[in-house]
Amino acid sequence: MKPNQPRWIYMAVALSVTLPFLAKIKMTMPISEPVQKAFDVVEKLAEENEGRERKKLALLVADWEPATMAEIHPQVLALIHHFMSRQIPFAILGFRPTGPGLAQDLAHSAAREWNAEYGVAWCNWGYKTQMDTTIQAMLTSFHTVIREDTQGTPIQDLPMMVGFKDMGDIGLVAEFTGSSGLLQPWVEFVHAELRTPILHGCTGVMESPVYPMLSSGQIQGFMGGLSGAAQYEQLVGKLGKGSEGMAAQSLAHLLVLGLILAANLKEFAAWAAKGTLWKR
Amino acid sequence: METIMVDPFWTRLGLIVGAASTLAMFSFLWKENAVYRFFEHVFVGLGMGYTVAVTWTDVLKPHWWDKRIWVGAADELLAREEMGLWDPALWRGTGEILPLWGFLGIVGMFWYFQLSQRRAWLSRIVIGILMGSGAGLIFRRIYGLFFTQDGQVTKSFLPLLLPADSANVVRQWDLTLGALTACLILIYGVFHLRRVRQGIELPKRIEITTTASLCLGLALGTFLLSRGLVIAWNNGLIVLTLICVLCYFLFWEGGRRNRLSIGAATLGRWLLMISFGATFGSTVMARFSLLINRAQYLLEQCLNLS
Amino acid sequence: MKRWIISLFTFLSGFFYILEFVLPSHTHMGKALQEAKPHVGEAIMVIAAFAVGLGVIGVCRHHLRKLFLRQKGWHNSLALLLSMFGMALFKIWEKYDPPELATRLHDLLFLDLYNQLTITVFSLLAFYVASAAYRAFRVRSVDAGLMMITALVVMLGQIPLGDRLAEWLRLPWTLTEARLWIMSVINMAGQRVILLGAYVGSLAFGIRVLLGLNRDTILEKDG
Numbered sequence: 029m030k031p032n033q034p035r036w037i038y039m040a041v042a043l044s045v046t047l048p049f050l051a052k053i054k055m056t057m058p059i060s061e062p063v064q065k066a067f068d069v070v071e072k073l074a075e076e077n078e079g080r081e082r083k084k085l086a087l088l089v090a091d092w093e094p095a096t097m098a099e100i101h102p103q104v105l106a107l108i109h110h111f112m113s114r115q116i117p118f119a120i121l122g123f124r125p126t127g128p129g130l131a132q133d134l135a136h137s138a139a140r141e142w143n144a145e146y147g148v149a150w151c152n153w154g155y156k157t158q159m160d161t162t163i164q165a166m167l168t169s170f171h172t173v174i175r176e177d178t179q180g181t182p183i184q185d186l187p188m189m190v191g192f193k194d195m196g197d198i199g200l201v202a203e204f205t206g207s208s209g210l211l212q213p214w215v216e217f218v219h220a221e222l223r224t225p226i227l228h229g230c231t232g233v234m235e236s237p238v239y240p241m242l243s244s245g246q247i248q249g250f251m252g253g254l255s256g257a258a259q260y261e262q263l264v265g266k267l268g269k270g271s272e273g274m275a276a277q278s279l280a281h282l283l284v285l286g287l288i289l290a291a292n293l294k295e296f297a298a299w300a301a302k303g304t305l306w307k308r
Numbered sequence: 309m310e311t312i313m314v315d316p317f318w319t320r321l322g323l324i325v326g327a328a329s330t331l332a333m334f335s336f337l338w339k340e341n342a343v344y345r346f347f348e349h350v351f352v353g354l355g356m357g358y359t360v361a362v363t364w365t366d367v368l369k370p371h372w373w374d375k376r377i378w379v380g381a382a383d384e385l386l387a388r389e390e391m392g393l394w395d396p397a398l399w400r401g402t403g404e405i406l407p408l409w410g411f412l413g414i415v416g417m418f419w420y421f422q423l424s425q426r427r428a429w430l431s432r433i434v435i436g437i438l439m440g441s442g443a444g445l446i447f448r449r450i451y452g453l454f455f456t457q458d459g460q461v462t463k464s465f466l467p468l469l470l471p472a473d474s475a476n477v478v479r480q481w482d483l484t485l486g487a488l489t490a491c492l493i494l495i496y497g498v499f500h501l502r503r504v505r506q507g508i509e510l511p512k513r514i515e516i517t518t519t520a521s522l523c524l525g526l527a528l529g530t531f532l533l534s535r536g537l538v539i540a541w542n543n544g545l546i547v548l549t550l551i552c553v554l555c556y557f558l559f560w561e562g563g564r565r566n567r568l569s570i571g572a573a574t575l576g577r578w579l580l581m582i583s584f585g586a587t588f589g590s591t592v593m594a595r596f597s598l599l600i601n602r603a604q605y606l607l608e609q610c611l612n613l614s
Numbered sequence: 615m616k617r618w619i620i621s622l623f624t625f626l627s628g629f630f631y632i633l634e635f636v637l638p639s640h641t642h643m644g645k646a647l648q649e650a651k652p653h654v655g656e657a658i659m660v661i662a663a664f665a666v667g668l669g670v671i672g673v674c675r676h677h678l679r680k681l682f683l684r685q686k687g688w689h690n691s692l693a694l695l696l697s698m699f700g701m702a703l704f705k706i707w708e709k710y711d712p713p714e715l716a717t718r719l720h721d722l723l724f725l726d727l728y729n730q731l732t733i734t735v736f737s738l739l740a741f742y743v744a745s746a747a748y749r750a751f752r753v754r755s756v757d758a759g760l761m762m763i764t765a766l767v768v769m770l771g772q773i774p775l776g777d778r779l780a781e782w783l784r785l786p787w788t789l790t791e792a793r794l795w796i797m798s799v800i801n802m803a804g805q806r807v808i809l810l811g812a813y814v815g816s817l818a819f820g821i822r823v824l825l826g827l828n829r830d831t832i833l834e835k836d837g
Contacts, residue, residue: 098601165655216452232594357701416664443820444628549803583804589768
């Protein structure tokens with residue numbers, strides 16, 4: 029293997045992701061069924077909340093780290109825009125240290141557009157440890173676990189939390205993560221006990237293990253990776269970083285496919301030259 | 309919440325710092341260097357500092373430190389807590405120290421006995437508490453994930469025949485014939501691949517097999533349609549995959565004694581490869597998303613080329 | 615004696631949750647356990663949070679030694695320690711009505727430095743994926759061939775160009791549909807079995823932990 033061989037691959041990769049931005053190419057995605065279901069779940073909550081004096085909350089579980097924010101942030105931002113446009117109050121909670129802080133920044137940026145006030149349209153419950161035992165504790169006595177928000181304000185002093193009794197007042201759990209094992213406790217404890225609809229967003233790497241739960245109905249909707257974010261942005265009508273990145277994704281994917289095919293054709297040619305192709 | 313006004317100086321400084329750190333990390337692609345190592349250390353330090361700070365502000369302070377002093381009647385506080393009215397003013401000030409929460413602080417400090425060789429066993433008590441609670445919850449977790457109404461096991465029992473309707477009848481003909489033919493040829497081909505590799509011509513049996521499977525498919529399709537049923541191919545494939553992959557995992561090494569278990573395990577391994585190929589495809593998108601984010605940041609935010 | 619104490623605490627913490635799960639809530643004991651559950655959960659959350667200091671102590675020991683002994687790379691250790699304490703200081707200060715400068719510095723450290731560094735470190739993987747695709751992904755067996763074909767279909771199905779390609783090739787279905795079919799039929803079934811296997815393994819490990827049979831992780835052989 030020649031020592032500089034990977035560097036031409038690195039150059040090709042760098043060009044494949046930068047050229048679409050310089051050429052300002054934008055692409056739309058066909059909407060897949062899991063993303064459509066995710067959109068419909070939020071719409072259903074909005075319809076249920078219409079006419080109710082005390083609206084059901086959505087719980088935005090921010091379980092991602094900055095390493096995965098490139099894929100998760102466009103998903104979450106599109107969802108927050110959806111919540112705010114349909115006036116669904118939501119709370120942020122996280123079991124990863126950086127998650128709630130990052131989600132708060134996204135909520136702030138969307139709140140400016142919709143004039144959504146903190147404490148009325150959204151709030152941040154902060155970071156907690158030990159997911160299993162904490163969710164179990166929340167199911168039995170919510171106020172033991174969630175006492176104040178990240179600013180130190182007692183929960184019952186927030187207008188959106190007035191009259192909030194227990195987890196039954198949560199109409200939707202939207203869990204976003206780039207790690208494994210963080211969706212399952214919500215399915216096993218919250219959905220199993222209360223039948224609360226669950227919506228999931230994850231990176232492309234974590235997409236495959238989610239399909240069993242989507243198929244069985246344990247989660248009601250799902251956004252996978254940057255393409256999931258692009259599709260949700262189209263549904264919400266707020267194109268952002270997800271849609272911007274799809275042109276670069278396309279070129280990068282074609283590059284990787286080209287590299288795989290080129291390498292294999294080279295290998296088949298070598299076998300054919302040796303006369304060993306059909307013996308393999 | 310107060311919002312801080314956008315200041316051009318800080319915005320520009322932030323972009324310079326961000327761009328410099330991004331390019332420093334990318335320099336690793338050329339070769340490892342001192343600048344990369346410096347920023348790598350900064351990255352680790354920042355991550356640790358943030359984790360420590362957030363653990364204190366969001367967990368330890370509200371759930372332990374603020375509860376160390378308890379003023380006033382315990383019953384009244386409990387009653388208010390049950391109504392969801394938790395008042396922080398009642399929790400602070402001078403008065404009795406609630407022994408339970410003091411005890412918790414001592415138990416929490418047991419972690420630090422790991423630093424002592426003689427008393428390290430004390431730290432294993434807290435490790436044991438955490439592992440034990442996780443182990444205790446596994447029963448509830450298994451029930452919640454597998455055996456509820458929507459559970460993974462419950463939903464694996466899928467119908468293999470469905471009522472025929474106009475939407476699926478025509479497609480069923482193609483699929484019944486095509487799938488049966490393909491399956492029988494594949495099974496025949498796999499078991500006799502060696503003959504193909506040795507250059508021996510396939511006997512006339514392959515033509516008989518194809519014809520027989522086409523007739524069988526036709527007969528089966530007609531029979532089912534006359535009963536108002538069609539084969540649920542997707543469900544059938546799911547059930548087949550579940551059984552074959554289970555065979556692959558369960559009948560390991562000495563368990564594969566006959567052609568059926570070997571065949572099922574082989575098919576299970578192939579179907580698992582399809583699953584892993586799907587994971588690889590999704591992984592490529594995930595990795596490139598991060599790089600695309602960097603390109604967006606450098607080109608659009610730093611160089612303002614949008 | 616030590617092993618007995620450790621096993622007892624391990625068993626009790628797990629047995630509490632098992633008992634809470636199996637006892638009906640209308641029984642006296644079941645009701646008591648349910649009422650105790652949030653407090654036990656909160657206590658475990660606090661105990662787990664105390665562990666955060668261990669990592670700090672370990673890192674400080676290593677890097678302070680390098681710094682004071684002026685070993686090779688001591689300036690990197692200084693940078694690590696300064697960034698760690700600086701980030702912690704500004705993050706905690708944020709809660710106590712800090713001056714604007716402190717908030718600006720916090721945002722600079724977290725949003726402009728830490729976030730960008732983290733994304734960049736992981737974005738390097740994109741280059742390695744492409745490099746590995748060229749150097750290592752060779753079809754040498756039926757398994758590898760199946761994996762490659764599936765990866766091809768899935769990759770084309772998740773980009774907009776994939777459907778245009780299917781149109782051009784006059785395929786009877788779109789690549790998006792093909793991808794969804796692969797993910798929700800074959801991949802789904804395979805992942806379901808993997809999930810089942812993982813949880814059966816967790817159950818077995820959990821029972822071993824609760825009964826104190828697992829010496830390697832918690833209990834020492836001479837404990």
